[in-house]
Structures are given as structure tokens and as C-alpha cells.
Amino acid sequence: MTQGKPIDILLVENDPAHAEAVRRAFEGAGTHPRIRLARTLREFREAVAADPPDVALLDLDLPDGRADEVLTTPPEAGLFPILIMTSYGNEQAAVELTKSGALDYVVTSPEAVSDMPRRVSGALRIWAFLQEHKRTEEVLRESEERYRDLVEHSNDLICTHDLEGRILSGNEAASRMSGYSAELFLGKNMADFLEPEARGGFKVYLEFIRSTGRASGVMRVRTAAGDTRYWEFTNTLRTEGVAAPIVRGTARDVTDRILAEKAMRKSKKELEALSREFHAVLDAIPDNITRLSPDMNVVWANRASAAELKGKPADLSGCHCFKRRDDPDHPNGKCPVLRTFRTGESDYEIITSPDRKMWEVRTIPVKEGERVVNVIEVGRDITEHRRMEENLRQARKMEAVGRLAGGVAHDFNNMLNVILGYSEVALARLDPGAALARDLQEIRKAAQRSADLTRQLLAFSRKQIVVPKVVRVNDAIAEQMNMLRRLIGEDVRIDFLPSEDPGNIRIDPSHVAQILANLGVNARDAITGVGTITIETSNIALDEAYCREHDFQNPGEYVVLAFTDTGAGMDAETLERIFEPFFTTKGVGKGTGLGLSTVYGIVKQDGGTINAYSEPGIGTTFRIYFPRVREEAEGCVEPAREAAPVGTETVLLVEDEEQILSLVAQILEGHGYRVLSTRLPEEACRLAERHDGKIDLLLTDVVMPGMNGKELQGRIAALRPGVKTLFMSGYTANAIAHRGVLDEGVAFVQKPFTVRSLSEKVRSVLDS
Ligand code: ADP
Numbered sequence: 087m088t089q090g091k092p093i094d095i096l097l098v099e100n101d102p103a104h105a106e107a108v109r110r111a112f113e114g115a116g117t118h119p120r121i122r123l124a125r126t127l128r129e130f131r132e133a134v135a136a137d138p139p140d141v142a143l144l145d146l147d148l149p150d151g152r153a154d155e156v157l158t159t160p161p162e163a164g165l166f167p168i169l170i171m172t173s174y175g176n177e178q179a180a181v182e183l184t185k186s187g188a189l190d191y192v193v194t195s196p197e198a199v200s201d202m203p204r205r206v207s208g209a210l211r212i213w214a215f216l217q218e219h220k221r222t223e224e225v226l227r228e229s230e231e232r233y234r235d236l237v238e239h240s241n242d243l244i245c246t247h248d249l250e251g252r253i254l255s256g257n258e259a260a261s262r263m264s265g266y267s268a269e270l271f272l273g274k275n276m277a278d279f280l281e282p283e284a285r286g287g288f289k290v291y292l293e294f295i296r297s298t299g300r301a302s303g304v305m306r307v308r309t310a311a312g313d314t315r316y317w318e319f320t321n322t323l324r325t326e327g328v329a330a331p332i333v334r335g336t337a338r339d340v341t342d343r344i345l346a347e348k349a350m351r352k353s354k355k356e357l358e359a360l361s362r363e364f365h366a367v368l369d370a371i372p373d374n375i376t377r378l379s380p381d382m383n384v385v386w387a388n389r390a391s392a393a394e395l396k397g398k399p400a401d402l403s404g405c406h407c408f409k410r411r412d413d414p415d416h417p418n419g420k421c422p423v424l425r426t427f428r429t430g431e432s433d434y435e436i437i438t439s440p441d442r443k444m445w446e447v448r449t450i451p452v453k454e455g456e457r458v459v460n461v462i463e464v465g466r467d468i469t470e471h472r473r474m475e476e477n478l479r480q481a482r483k484m485e486a487v488g489r490l491a492g493g494v495a496h497d498f499n500n501m502l503n504v505i506l507g508y509s510e511v512a513l514a515r516l517d518p519g520a521a522l523a524r525d526l527q528e529i530r531k532a533a534q535r536s537a538d539l540t541r542q543l544l545a546f547s548r549k550q551i552v553v554p555k556v557v558r559v560n561d562a563i564a565e566q567m568n569m570l571r572r573l574i575g576e577d578v579r580i581d582f583l584p585s586e587d588p589g590n591i592r593i594d595p596s597h598v599a600q601i602l603a604n605l606g607v608n609a610r611d612a613i614t615g616v617g618t619i620t621i622e623t624s625n626i627a628l629d630e631a632y633c634r635e636h637d638f639q640n641p642g643e644y645v646v647l648a649f650t651d652t653g654a655g656m657d658a659e660t661l662e663r664i665f666e667p668f669f670t671t672k673g674v675g676k677g678t679g680l681g682l683s684t685v686y687g688i689v690k691q692d693g694g695t696i697n698a699y700s701e702p703g704i705g706t707t708f709r710i711y712f713p714r715v716r717e718e719a720e721g722c723v724e725p726a727r728e729a730a731p732v733g734t735e736t737v738l739l740v741e742d743e744e745q746i747l748s749l750v751a752q753i754l755e756g757h758g759y760r761v762l763s764t765r766l767p768e769e770a771c772r773l774a775e776r777h778d779g780k781i782d783l784l785l786t787d788v789v790m791p792g793m794n795g796k797e798l799q800g801r802i803a804a805l806r807p808g809v810k811t812l813f814m815s816g817y818t819a820n821a822i823a824h825r826g827v828l829d830e831g832v833a834f835v836q837k838p839f840t841v842r843s844l845s846e847k848v849r850s851v852l853d854s
């Protein structure tokens with residue numbers, strides 16, 4: 087119905103009079119509608135098809151059917167309102183017609199016809215209202231439809247459930263994510279999706295929502311297929327407008343994300359474990375390992391490095407590496423770390439730190455592309471290594487010089503023996519007052535002094551024959567005190583301060599004398615005017631580590647002899663060289679440089695160690711360590727014989743050196759002995775076999791070609807049981823077992839010998 091336009095009424099009536107009455111009623115009411123007339127249902131349909139009216143008035147009974155055929159239910163579903171007219175009527179029919187879709191029902195009495203315009207306008211108002219209502223409903227339905235569609239096709243699960251967990255609704259995603267069909271999903275309880283062990287907690291969770299109205303999180307669910315999935319959910323509680331509280335839930339499947347996170351956490355854990363292990367390994371390395379930034383700050387340090395930097399690894403970042411060596415304020419040009427930052431290459435340097443330690447420093451660049459971001463510095467303390475190398479080098483040098491000196495001294499010694507021997511033989515033939523005799527005396531004296539010198543060389547080279555005995559060290563020193571006092575003179579006091587019982591040592595007693603004499607002479611030389619020498623004894627037990635560091639052969643108990651003077655002392659350079667043979671500061675003709683090297687040699691030979699401490703201007707202490715032995719000391723057997731050492735016994739003499747052989751034979755024969763002599767040990771055996779009479783003594787050299795003295799002694803003893811043996815030698819290097827040591831207690835005479843020392847020795851062996 088459009089304002090201003092007349093109402094378009096379609097009147098369907100087969101009775102023209104009735105139609106006319108209706109038309110007049112409208113005209114009488116002052117309204118001027120357009121009224122079209124149709125007489126049958128067919129004409130009605132044609133008219134509607136041509137142009138639908140605003141309202142239709144239909145007589146109930148028409149020639150081709152009843153009007154209710156064209157009604158729609160509800161009436162507003164039709165295109166226009168329809169009013170039914172009938173000439174008869176009752177309430178029942180009216181109700182039925184309106185149920186069928188008639189908007190109104192009019193019984194055509196004359197009053198009703200005249201009332202028709204009012205009824206039509208009333209119907210049009212109702213129609214308008216109905217149409218309005220219909221449109222509103224449609225809008226509502228559409229919006230609801232949109233929301234349903236939205237919910238239905240949401241990728242996230244959307245559902246509702248009650249406070250027992252019973253599911254009330256769920257969208258497509260709910261089915262998809264849970265794996266249950268829409269119907270089955272609706273029959274479920276939220277708890278059914280949880281792992282059985284999580285269901286107890288679900289009640290608590292529902293209680294939580296009831297009290298707080300909201301909850302969110304990630305839950306682990308089990309799908310219809312039995313897979314485990316993770317849903318990230320948000321739930322809110324609705325209490326208004328519903329009979330019982332409802333929980334609205336949305337959830338999203340975040341399984342992939344959770345699994346990725348889990349994998350990441352696991353690999354992070356593994357990485358951490360690996361890193362811990364790696365750091366433990368680095369900490370176990372005794373080298374200093376430090377990671378440095380370009381401004382020379384410590385980024386990381388292993389335990390050794392941290393200890394050197396005097397901190398804990400954790401506290402060191404920002405600390406400067408060069409603190410520990412060189413200049414404590416600046417890295418210097420020798421720093422290989424700086425060089426590596428510059429060049430990007432690994433580097434190497436030997437560095438001495440202020441505490442006089444030596445470091446071998448290697449650097450490795452850590453690069454990002456071409457840029458050196460950090461440098462790893464590996465520092466190794468090589469102080470000890472260097473010191474040991476130095477010791478070894480020194481020992482080798484001494485060994486080489488010793489071997490050389492020993493070789494020369496041995497040959498020299500034999501010749502001195504000849505000079506000494508013949509000068510004595512010649513002297514014996516001359517009148518002591520003769521001028522020639524005085525000359526010979528001088529020759530003999532010079533030869534004797536030379537012999538002393540070679541003896542020192544031989545001692546140093548350890549080629550001297552030693553006859554060690556177990557002695558109480560205090561007694562052995564005490565025995566030498568008179569000799570020492572005579573040697574040193576009156577201006578220097580000697581204090582001997584033996585400790586209670588420092589123990590026994592195994593040593594050739596002549597070594598004690600030699601050591602004390604050499605140290606004594608040096609001390610006297612170092613003291614100008616008056617001074618004191620203090621000799622002390624003590625003992626000490628040394629462990630493995632100490633021995634390794636301080637050049638001892640074996641750990642164990644040592645007896646210490648400390649020899650201290652209050653002399654001039656030495657500077658470090660002198661101190662370093664004192665044990666070198668021929669090293670002297672005493673000027674030509676005064677020192678030989680053989681004193682301390684001799685002491686060094688014999689201390690080594692006795693299994694000991696010597697070291698020296700000295701302060702210029704204050705004095706010097708030598709400490710000698712001898713291995714302590716547990717055996718008892720042997721008594722001294724050295725009866726001095728004043729009687730003329732002569733005899734008539736038969737001596738079998740074996741000596742490969744021709745000149746010495748004839749010299750010794752001459753001496754022995756001169757003293758009354760019968761001598762069988764030979765240069766060859768084999769020949770000696772034959773002589774021993776063939777000789778008719780008794781053989782009382784075998785006097786033999788120790789080192790000879792073919793057979794050594796010891797072997798020869800065995801052979802002769804087998805042929806002539808009870809024969810006595812006296813060995814003579816300048817040295818015995820390798821021929822005798824145990825580094826030139828004769829069996830303890832064998833008779834031995836050292837070359838060069840004097841006529842008297844030889845004849846005395848021969849006599850004493852024969853008499854023993
Ligand atoms: P020499 O005494 O013939 O010089 P040594 O081998 O006995 O040879 O000594 C070597 C050097 O060691 C000496 O020249 C001296 O410089 C130094 N020396 C040895 N003992 C002492 C001491 N007690 N005090 C100071 N210097 C010493």
C-alpha cells in the first residue's frame with residue numbers, strides 16, 4: 087500500500103449484485119479504491135499474475151472452487167492479505183478459515199457490507215504489521231544463520247558443556263578434532279577426552295570455572311582413534327539467561343607446536359649436558375685455556391686458567407688476560423693473542439711471567455666469516471720441563487767431559503806410574519846425598535803431584551776404583567777432622583755439629599776425605615781473614631715428587647751433610663757453573679776448576695746428590711744427600727805397618743802394560759819376592775799349571791785384553807786353591823760389574839803407587 091495511490095482491491099464475486107453492493111460501500115465510505123472484479127478462481131489467478139492487488143476480497147464459494155484453495159498459511163506468507171466473504175457463517179467456520187490463512191472473515195449481511203471499507207483498512211494494518219514482523223524475523227534468521235555458519239565452519243573447536251562436563255553442543259571442528267561424529271560428540275562428557283589419570287583433576291577444573299568464570303590452558307586429549315593431541319583452550323562460564331550454568335569452550339589443536347617445543351627443550355637439555363661435559367673436559371686439562379675478546383677481556387677460562395688469574399671461572403669475564411704475565415697493565419708486542427687478532431692466524435710464543443714461570447702460549451682464532459671475534463689462548467707451564475731439559479743438558483755435558491778426562495787420565499796415570507816407579511828405583515840405587523838423587527827427588531815429587539791431579543780427574547769421571555763400605559756418617563766425618571784442620575789453617579774456625587744419629591751410608595772412606603778436603607779448601611779460599619765453617623749432619627725422607635723436581639735418583643731416606651762457610655759467596659752466574667770441570671774464578675795457577683766437579687762425580691758415584699746455596703757477601707752452603715742404608719757399619723781394619731815390607735813368597739804378576747809389568751817385577755824382586763810375570767792372562771793360567779813350587783799371591787791388573795782380573799782370579803783359584811789375590815788398577819770402567827765397583831773387601835792397590843805403598847799392600851795381603 088503506497089500513500090497517495092488508491093488501494094488496489096481485487097474483488098472475486100460471482101454475484102454481480104453483491105459486487106455492486108461492495109463497490110458502493112467503498113464509495114459511500116469516501117475512499118476511492120481501484121476495484122477489479124473477478125468472477126472465478128481462474129480469473130483471480132490471472133489477475134494476480136498480471137498485477138497482484140493490495141488486498142483481495144473473495145467470496146468463499148466460487149463457480150470453479152472454494153476460496154480457501156488460494157489461501158496460504160500463515161497469511162503473511164502470501165503476497166497480499168485475503169479476506170473471505172460468505173453469506174452464511176458461524177464461529178467454527180471463521181476459526182477454520184483464519185487457520186487456513188484468511189486474514190479476516192466477513193459474513194455478508196448488509197451491515198457487514200457497509201462495514202467492509204473499515205474491515206479492509208483494518209486488515210491492511212494487520213497485514214502491514216505482519217509484514218514488518220516477517221521482515222524482522224528474516225533479518226534475525228539471517229544473522230543467526232551467519233553465526234551458525236561461522237561457528238560451524240570455524241577451524242577452532244567451539245562447544246558448550248554443563249558444569250558436569252556433559253557436552254551440549256559442538257561444531258564441525260569439534261567432530262574433526264575429537265574424531266567423533268557430531269552425534270557421538272554430543273553424547274560425550276569432556277572428561278572422556280582426557281587421559282584416564284587426568285580425569286580426577288577435571289572435577290577440580292570444573293569447580294575452578296564455576297568459581298572464577300574463566301579458565302584457559304593446554305590440555306592433553308585422546309582422540310577417538312587413540313592419538314594423543316594437545317588442545318589450547320579457553321573456557322568461559324555463562325550464567326545469565328540460562329536455566330543452568332553453561333561452559334562455553336573454544337579449543338585449537340596445538341600438537342605440532344607443543345611437540346616442536348618439547349623437541350626444542352629436549353635438544354636444549356642435550357646441548358646443555360654436552361656443554362657441561364665439554365666444560366668438564368676443558369677444566370680437566372692442566373693447560374690454561376682462555377677465550378679472549380678483541381679488547382683482551384677474558385670471555386671464558388677453564389679452571390687452570392682461572393686459578394692462574396686468581397679467580398673463579400664465573401667471575402673472570404671482563405678481566406684482562408695480560409694481568410698474569412708481562413706487563414700487568416698492557417699487553418705487549420710479544421703477545422701472540424694480539425697478533426692472532428691482527429692476522430687471523432694461529433700463533434705461538436714462549437713467554438716468561440713476572441713470577442719467572444715460562445709459558446708456551448698457542449693461540450687459535452675464532453672467526454665469524456673473515457672476522458676474528460675471539461681468540462682461544464692455550465698456555466702451558468713449561469718451567470719444569472725447561473728446568474729438566476737444562477739439567478739433562480748439564481748432566482750430558484758433565485758426562486762427556488768426564489769421559490774425555492777419564493780417558494786421558496788413565497793413560498796419563500800409567501805413564502806417571504812408570505815415572506814414579508823408576509825414579510824410586512833409581513833413588514834406591516843412589517846415595518841420598520848425591521846431586522842426581524836430589525834431581526830425581528824433584529822428578530818424583532812433580533810426578534806425585536801430577537798423580538794427585540789425575541786421581542781427581544778419575545774420581546770426577548767416576549772411573550776411579552771405589553771400595554765402598556757401610557759407615558756411620560758422623561764417624562766418617564769425625565775421622566777427617568784433623569786432616570781438615572791442618573788443611574784450612576788457624577784463621578778459620580771449624581764447627582762440627584753432628585745430629586744425634588743421622589744414619590749410615592755406603593761410601594768409599596777416601597771419598598769422605600776428598601769431599602771434605604775440596605769443600606774445605608774452597609771455603610778457606612772464600613773467607614778473607616777470619617770466618618767459620620760449619621759442618622752439620624741430619625736426615626730427611628724425600629717423596630717421589632720432590633725427587634723428580636730436584637734431581638734425585640730415588641725417593642727414600644737420605645743422610646744430609648751440610649757444609650757452610652761465612653765466605654764471600656757467589657752470584658747466580660757463578661753458582662750455575664761451579665760443578666763444571668775446569669770452571670774456576672781463581673785465576674791462572676791458583677785454581678784448577680776440578681774441586682767441585684770431583685765432589686760432584688763422587689757424590690753421584692755414591693748414589694747421592696749435591697746442591698749449593700749462596701748469597702754474595704754472606705756465605706755458601708753445600709748440601710750433600712747420601713742414600714741412607716740400614717746395614718750396620720763395618721769396623722775399620724787398617725793396621726799401620728812400620729816393619730820393612732819384604733818377603734820371600736812367590737808372586738804371579740799379570741799386567742798388560744809392558745813398562746809397568748817390568749817396574750813392578752823389579753820392585754817385588756828388590757824386596758825379596760820370587761816373581762812369575764806375564765802380560766797375558768792366558769799365559770798366567772799356564773804358568774800356574776806348570777810351576778813346580780807354591781804360588782802365594784796373584785797380583786793382577788783389573789782391565790786386560792781377553793780376560794779381566796776377576797775372571798783370572800777365578801781360574802787361578804781353581805788351579806791353586808788358597809792363593810791370595812791383590813788387584814791393581816787405574817780404573818776399571820766397564821770390566822767390573824756395578825759401575826767400577828770391586829766386590830767389597832777385595833784387596834786393591836790404586837795406581838799410580840809408590841814403591842812403599844805397593845810393598846806394604848803386598849805384605850799385608852800375604853799376611854792376612
Ligand atoms: P777451584 O777451587 O779450583 O776454582 P772448584 O771446582 O773447587 O775449583 O770451584 C769452582 C769455583 O766455584 C771457584 O772458583 C769459586 O768461584 C766457586 N766456589 C766454590 N766454592 C766456593 C765457596 N765456598 N764460596 C765461594 N765460591 C766458591
Ligand code: MG
Pocket residue numbers: 604607608677679680681682
Ligand atoms: Mg777448589
